[in-house]
Amino acid sequence: xxxxxRIGHRxxxxxxxxxxxxxxxxxxxxxxxxxxxxxxxxxxxxxxxxFGGPFEIVCEPDxxxxxxKWRGTVVHLTMYGExxxxxxxxxxxxxxxxxxxxxxxxxxxxxxxxxxxxSVGNQPHSEVAALAIFLDRLTEGRWIDKKFxxxxxxxxxxxxxxxxxxxxxxxxxxxx
Amino acid sequence: xxxxxRIGHRxxxxxxxxxxxxxxxxxxxxxxxxxxxxxxxxxxxxxxxxFGGPFEIVCEPDxxxxxxKWRGTVVHLTMYGExxxxxxxxxxxxxxxxxxxxxxxxxxxxxxxxxxxxSVGNQPHSEVAALAIFLDRLTEGRWIDKKFxxxxxxxxxxxxxxxxxxxxxxxxxxxx
Numbered sequence: 001x002x003x004x005x006r007i008g009h010r011x012x013x014x015x016x017x018x019x020x021x022x023x024x025x026x027x028x029x030x031x032x033x034x035x036x037x038x039x040x041x042x043x044x045x046x047x048x049x050x051f052g053g054p055f056e057i058v059c060e061p062d063x064x065x066x067x068x069k070w071r072g073t074v075v076h077l078t079m080y081g082e083x084x085x086x087x088x089x090x091x092x093x094x095x096x097x098x099x100x101x102x103x104x105x106x107x108x109x110x111x112x113x114x115x116x117x118x119s120v121g122n123q124p125h126s127e128v129a130a131l132a133i134f135l136d137r138l139t140e141g142r143w144i145d146k147k148f149x150x151x152x153x154x155x156x157x158x159x160x161x162x163x164x165x166x167x168x169x170x171x172x173x174x175x176x
Numbered sequence: 177x178x179x180x181x182r183i184g185h186r187x188x189x190x191x192x193x194x195x196x197x198x199x200x201x202x203x204x205x206x207x208x209x210x211x212x213x214x215x216x217x218x219x220x221x222x223x224x225x226x227f228g229g230p231f232e233i234v235c236e237p238d239x240x241x242x243x244x245k246w247r248g249t250v251v252h253l254t255m256y257g258e259x260x261x262x263x264x265x266x267x268x269x270x271x272x273x274x275x276x277x278x279x280x281x282x283x284x285x286x287x288x289x290x291x292x293x294x295s296v297g298n299q300p301h302s303e304v305a306a307l308a309i310f311l312d313r314l315t316e317g318r319w320i321d322k323k324f325x326x327x328x329x330x331x332x333x334x335x336x337x338x339x340x341x342x343x344x345x346x347x348x349x350x351x352x
Binding site: 051133143156162 | 189190192193196197199200202203204223227255256257258259287288292293295296297298299300301302304305306307308309312319320324329330331332333334335336337338
């Protein structure tokens with residue numbers, strides 16, 4: 001089980017980025033996203049319904065409770081942490097992983113609550129980018145094989161859009 | 177030369193995500209970001225000053241002009257495109273690459289203007305995540321070796337924050 005916990009979300013200001021965090025978690029092989037914003041949970045549920053799961057969306061405003069109750073490794077993604085490739089070697093092959101991504105400045109205690117503080121480059125960039133790279137490395141790229149089963153499915157296309165309907169794969173929209 | 181072109185930016189709504197696109201481009205080895213928003217250009221310039229370049233920020237509202245004038249490969253990142261690993265094999269080893277990322281729905285003509293339409297998974301996720309993975313794959317992870325030289329430098333730390341000042345590496349802030 002891989003879960004992603006989004007903390008420090010500010011309503012309004014962080015809405016779009018938190019949505020990106022959720023969609024990125026889903027695309028790159030996480031099984032669950034834990035957020036504090038009901039509205040974003042609805043948006044993510046609609047995507048999971050339309051394009052498929054399994055992907056669980058949990059609303060929980062108390063992030064500390066989530067970490068305290070977690071039985072497994074807690075990875076905090078931060079530009080101040082140890083390099084991702086070093087950290088990956090410390091993560092047990094088996095067991096659950098909770099990946100924590102903050103918005104803006106995170107509470108100092110998180111650095112001690114986490115099992116590992118992990119950086120994807122020691123430069124300011126994006127928690128969305130850091131999450132994508134971390135999950136890509138963690139799953140060794142196997143997220144690409146994840147089968148989603150929803151109402152719609154997108155098929156790769158060199159020069160346009162191909163969307164098919166499940167089940168039966170009837171083409172619903174194709175544009176060049 | 178790797179440049180990133182952000183298109184379709186909507187003032188207000190996309191500010192934070194476009195900033196993330198710029199910071200992600202910088203962290204993962206792009207040499208230049210081209211955006212249409214002066215305010216975000218200023219934010220990115222401040223980061224590049226503080227944490228180092230080389231990284232060029234260009235303001236240009238006419239995205240079509242940028243693509244038309246580009247001498248090299250134009251890669252459009254889209255969930256409808258061909259798989260990233262297939263596409264990478266079609267990109268010449270030498271020559272400049274322009275990576276185009278849209279906000280929301282992009283104009284249909286972009287699919288034809290681009291040399292390659294590339295997907296990082298055929299699921300809705302995030303242009304920030306797609307950009308990070310694409311640049312990581314394109315540079316074969318070598319972005320990590322990029323030397324930034326600014327006023328401040330962050331050193332990896334397992335359990336806190338270590339920030340040093342350039343030149344001379346005087347420690348300016350460390351918190352556990």
